[in-house]
Amino acid sequence: MMHNKNITYSTGEFARHFGIKKDTLFYYDKIGLFSPAGIKNNGYRYYTASQIVPFRTLLSFRRLNLSIKTLRDYFQDPSPAKLSAISTQQLEKLKAEMEKLAQIQNHLTQISESLQEALNAECEKAQIRQLLPTYLICSKQMDDSQETSEQQWEEAQDSFILSSDLSGITRIHSIIAESDLKSGNFDHIHCLYAESSISTEHLREGGAYAVYYHKGPYKNVKFAYRKMLSQIEALGYVPIGDAYEEYLIAETATKKEEEYITKIMVRIQRI
DSSP states (O other), X not given: OOOOTTOEEEHHHHHHHHTOOHHXXXXXXXXXSSOOSEEOTTSOEEEEGGGHHHHXXXXXXXXXXXXXXXHHHHHHSOOXXXXXHHHHHHHHHHHHHHHHHHHHHXXXXXXXXXXXXXXXXXXXXXXXXXXXXXXXXXXXXXXXXXSOOHHHHHXXXXXXXXXXTOOTTSOXXXXXXXXXXXXXXXXXXXXXXXXXXXXXXXXXXXXXXXXXXXXXXXXXXXXXXXXXXXXXXXXXXXXXXXXXXXXXXXXXXXXXXXXXEEEEEEEEEEO
């Protein structure tokens, strides 16, 4: 592209042309990234029209989060091969960032939907619903003690998040084994789980489920199980399979245990 080399710009004029501060130009000159065309007899720096396109390119690259070193190396000796390598590298970084943002968006959506579900829930009443199959990421099985303490649950959660490379804002839930459900050992957690958007080896089957919302401290959930099972029987059903606990409102949302809402889901069939 041809430019009128007789046209020159002061530092202020050149900066205003791109909507940046003069200090940015001074800094780029200092680190050897972009320098003025020359210095006039009066000591003032000046830029030329032929520098507009290269500087606009530089600013565009900066918006791509390229490092100063990468930009300096490229503009010192630009080439198609270097530009291709930079583009490929940035595309890979962008892809990773987009995947991370999508995960965060998904987690925040789950939190928002869970809170809305909790606030609209009809508590202490078994409801029959058709649930879709859902893939799960499950932790290793917890010990066979009669009761899972809060400390054991917290330690298992921390280990699960770290070993499964889950985000710290991932919602972690619990599974009560079918055997414990039948024996009335509602305080024993079989394992922890998180829902997955991709296929895994663990699938919570779809079908008819009894869904029960309990409001109050978690220590009282064992009583909620007894009420739920009694109501399920009265409706003409029996539970089959494991029970799934989701903590819709817990300590991260409120300091008042009486405001906790725990959702219990168990697959059912007609008696």
